[in-house]
Amino acid sequence: MSWERILQRKDFSNRPTFRTRIIRFRVRPESFCAMPRFRDLRGQEFGRLTAIKRVGKDAQKLSLWLFKCACGKRKTIRGTSVTSGRAKSCGCLHREIMPSVGKIHNTTHGRSRTPEWNIYFLAKRRCTNPKNRRFKDYGGRGILFRFKSFEQFFATLGP
Numbered sequence: 001m002s003w004e005r006i007l008q009r010k011d012f013s014n015r016p017t018f019r020t021r022i023i024r025f026r027v028r029p030e031s032f033c034a035m036p037r038f039r040d041l042r043g044q045e046f047g048r049l050t051a052i053k054r055v056g057k058d059a060q061k062l063s064l065w066l067f068k069c070a071c072g073k074r075k076t077i078r079g080t081s082v083t084s085g086r087a088k089s090c091g092c093l094h095r096e097i098m099p100s101v102g103k104i105h106n107t108t109h110g111r112s113r114t115p116e117w118n119i120y121f122l123a124k125r126r127c128t129n130p131k132n133r134r135f136k137d138y139g140g141r142g143i144l145f146r147f148k149s150f151e152q153f154f155a156t157l158g159p
């Protein structure tokens, strides 16, 4: 037998054992037992939440923790939701952010997508957007859109 062939055979016979060893090492039951069963979050802060105690598991066997929010409320939330950063408060943060989001999108009048709002929106486009197919009859002829806001338009026309 040539050396080359011996080396090839050795290589071939060695590889599977090497792999099995790695796999065996990875799934060794002791390593599972040594792992903590859940991450201890007690006393840790995540945004407005502070973990008080672990209260059990949910249907997916994920740890549920009782959190104290900076606003004073207490809430049970899945530990992973908080550690991943998805949950930052009992819900108060979301409630505080939402009204400002409404302001940005100009929906504070609560009349978005109503007939009046559509008229306002379409009229504004006709007068101000040259890409609008009716712009030539409105903005193109020098018709200006005089309303500064929907509120002003609505107050003038009424419902």
Ligand SMILES: [Zn+2]
Binding pocket: 048, 069, 070, 071, 072, 073, 089, 090, 091, 092, 093
């Ligand atoms: Zn809160």
